[in-house]
Structure formats: structure tokens, C-alpha cells
Amino acid sequence: MTTVKEWWNENFAQDIHSHLRQQERKRFLYRGYSPQLHLRKRTVKYIHTICEQLEFCTTALHLAVYLMDIFMDNHTIQSKHLQMASLVCLIVAVKVEEQISLVPRNSDFNLILGNKYKLSEFVEMEVTVLSFFRWDVLIPTAAHFAEYYSLYSLRQTDSHDNKPLSSFKLVKVYVLKYINYFLEVSLQDPAYLNYSPSLVAAACVASSRMSLVITPPWPPVLQTVTCYRYSQLKSCVDLLLKALDADILASRRSSQHTCSENSCSKCEKKAVTETPEMVAT
Numbered sequence: 001m002t003t004v005k006e007w008w009n010e011n012f013a014q015d016i017h018s019h020l021r022q023q024e025r026k027r028f029l030y031r032g033y034s035p036q037l038h039l040r041k042r043t044v045k046y047i048h049t050i051c052e053q054l055e056f057c058t059t060a061l062h063l064a065v066y067l068m069d070i071f072m073d074n075h076t077i078q079s080k081h082l083q084m085a086s087l088v089c090l091i092v093a094v095k096v097e098e099q100i101s102l103v104p105r106n107s108d109f110n111l112i113l114g115n116k117y118k119l120s121e122f123v124e125m126e127v128t129v130l131s132f133f134r135w136d137v138l139i140p141t142a143a144h145f146a147e148y149y150s151l152y153s154l155r156q157t158d159s160h161d162n163k164p165l166s167s168f169k170l171v172k173v174y175v176l177k178y179i180n181y182f183l184e185v186s187l188q189d190p191a192y193l194n195y196s197p198s199l200v201a202a203a204c205v206a207s208s209r210m211s212l213v214i215t216p217p218w219p220p221v222l223q224t225v226t227c228y229r230y231s232q233l234k235s236c237v238d239l240l241l242k243a244l245d246a247d248i249l250a251s252r253r254s255s256q257h258t259c260s261e262n263s264c265s266k267c268e269k270k271a272v273t274e275t276p277e278m279v280a281t
Contacts, residue, residue: 145201178208
């Protein structure tokens with residue numbers, strides 16, 4: 001999933017980046033006050049699943065989750081209406097990020113909920129969400145910045161473990177996969193809302209390079225493009241790498257459990273070679 005507005009490939013990308021950095025300062029403060037906070041992980045997964053099914057762009061997904069987080073943080077929503085509220089946040093995000101021709105009608109979204117609500121209720125909820133945000137939902141997310149930073153995520157002069165890159169194109173594919181992985185990680189934990197989106201995006205790039213042992217881990221070109229020193233990214237990078245370690249451990253335990261049931265040595269080999277730490281080999 002990629003956004004249709006490829007501003008990062010334009011000659012004025014630096015100017016747009018500067019504007020987005022100014023816009024991100026206007027984001028709402030996240031306090032973690034929602035009574036439904038324990039349902040957040042499930043709600044994020046719900047939005048993510050719909051985005052995959054309808055092939056919405058990554059920026060729409062991230063904007064929808066942000067709108068949901070802030071709206072939930074400032075309202076008490078009955079659990080039975082949480083799906084509708086999150087779906088309306090997605091509707092708003094899709095209208096911002098996707099081409100008009102790709103935006104489903106409210107009736108199509110209502111069908112996802114089994115036509116549980118009247119269409120007028122969808123409109124009413126959408127107006128409520130937009131009114132809360134003062135009709136200003138052109139909000140940059142980590143996904144917006146990551147698309148720009150990804151252009152500089154790997155250079156021909158980079159090394160792998162202080163050795164020349166065996167294949168620049170292949171390594172770049174893995175770097176981009178890792179960046180997307182870490183972007184998804186950043187959606188799962190509200191702790192990342194404590195960082196600015198541009199910093200999270202930069203940390204995703206740094207974490208990807210570190211995971212793949214790309215040297216130097218944070219070269220001058222990335223510091224110049226992102227306007228962040230590594231010291232500013234470190235705490236966020238630590239969170240991302242901790243999540244990666246947890247995923248690798250969970251994957252190994254799952255493969256070992258499966259293999260112990262099937263008594264299959266090939267399963268273990270396959271599972272280990274597919275863990276993120278092995279892709280650079």
C-alpha cells in the first residue's frame with residue numbers, strides 16, 4: 001500500500017517536508033485517558049484489516065489510527081459503538097489520502113458492519129469527528145515522512161557489516177520491508193504518540209539499517225534530510241528494536257512448538273531463516 005500523492009519525488013520535496021514538520025507541531029496531545037484503551041490493539045487491527053482488504057494506502061491507515069486515538073482520548077465511546085467510530089475515522093482518512101474515485105460510499109462501509117446503522121448515523125458521526133478536529137484533518141503521520149526518508153535509506157556507498165553491499169537492489173528491498181515493518185510496530189503501541197511523527201519515521205529508518213547491520217547506521221545524509229541526530233532518535237529506536245526482538249522470540253517459540261508437534265526438523269530451519277534477523281545473510 002502506497003500513497004497516490006508522491007510529493008517526495010518532486011523538486012520541491014524539501015519545502016513540503018519543512019511544511020509538514022511545521023504541521024506536525026499542531027497535533028493534539030495524547031494523554032491515554034480513553035476508557036476503551038484496553039480495546040485499542042483490537043481496534044487498530046480492525047482498521048488495518050479493512051485497509052488491507054480495500055487496498056487503502058499506508059498513509060490512510062496511519063491517519064485513521066491517529067484520528068481514532070485522539071478522538072477516543074477525548075470522548076467516552078460505548079464499546080458497542082467503537083467499531084463504527086473507528087470506521088468513521090477511517091472514512092475521513094481515506095477521503096484525505098485517496099483519490100476520490102477510490103473512496104467507497106458510506107453505504108459500503110456500513111455493509112462491513114452488517115448494515116447495523118442508518119446512513120444518517122454515519123454522517124452524524126463523521127460530522128462529530130470533523131468538528132472535534134475543527135475540520136482540519138490534513139495531519140502528517142510517520143508514514144508520510146517515511147516515504148520521503150526511504151529515498152535516502154540506503155546509498156551505494158553504504159556497507160553491510162563494514163563490507164561492500166553484495167547487491168544494492170536486494171538490500172534496498174529488505175531495508176524498505178523493514179521500514180514498513182517498523183511503521184506497523186509504531187501503530188501497535190500508543191507510546192509512539194509521545195514522539196513526533198517525523199522522529200518516529202526517522203527512527204524506523206535507523207532501526208532498519210541497524211537490524212540489517214548497514215554501516216554507518218545513521219550517515220550524515222540521513223541526518224541532513226531528517227534534521228535529526230541519532231542521539232535524538234535513540235529512545236524511539238530502542239523501543240522499535242525491543243519490539244523486533246520480541247517478535248523474533250515469539251516466532252522461534254511458535255516454530256519450536258509446531259515442530260515439536262510435527263517432529264519436523266525442516267520446519268525449524270524454515271522458521272529461523274524467515275526471522276527478520278536473517279534477511280541480510
